Amino acid sequence: MDALKLQRRLGVTPDNQIGPATLTALFLRFGAKLDVAQELGLAAAVHFRTYGILDAPLRLVHFIGQCGHESGSFRYMEEIASGADYEGRADLGNSQPGDGKRYKGRGPIQLTGRANYRADGATFGIDLERHPEIVAMPSIGLLTSCLYWSRTGLNALADTDDGIAIGRSINRGNPRSAKPANGEAERTAFTARVRALVLG
Incomplete structure (x- = not known):
């Protein structure tokens, strides 16, 4: 370059x-x-x-x-839609009521779903499943996007x-x-x- x-x-x-x-x-x-x-x-x-x-x-x-x-x-850095469309999506690991909104798309590539928040959190040693909102921070969102x-x-x-x-x-x-x-x-x-x- x-x-x-x-x-x-x-x-x-x-x-x-x-x-x-x-x-x-x-x-x-x-x-x-x-x-x-x-x-x-x-x-x-x-x-x-x-x-x-x-x-x-x-x-x-x-x-x-x-x-x-x-x-x-x-x-x-956070999906504009509510995330309700992701409610109950087993393919995203959204198994509990409210998971659709809680684990909606965040970051530049829009990390979505409880299972993905859990997996990325385990990779980074950051509890993203417990604190999904921090993926909307540009620096954290960029990190999850790079991992994806x-x-x-x-x-x-x-x-x-x-x-x-x-x-x-x-x-x-x-x-x-x-x-x-x-x-x-x-x-x-x-x-x-x-x-x-x-x-x-």
């Missing part, structure tokens, strides 16, 4: 390091408010390296494109530039689904904007 070119396009000090300042500017460019962008940028400077998202430009392009779409241009990205093999799909499969994995749970992801055209358009900035 040409860090200097990206930094010049973003208008930040060109130090050739993709760190918090550059990533904050990237989130700002794609819609995040300043305080959210700063928190996302700080977290991304750590987690993007841990999960290999900065290892190749296309990984960054697709991650920002998909997450930008899912989170309404990084404006929403890694766990489902989306770096490999990004390496082949398969945005359609990535979107279907995120929204349908299956990259080979014949059914389009919700907002598939919008996902593609958002990712194209990121591509133009990152790759030039």
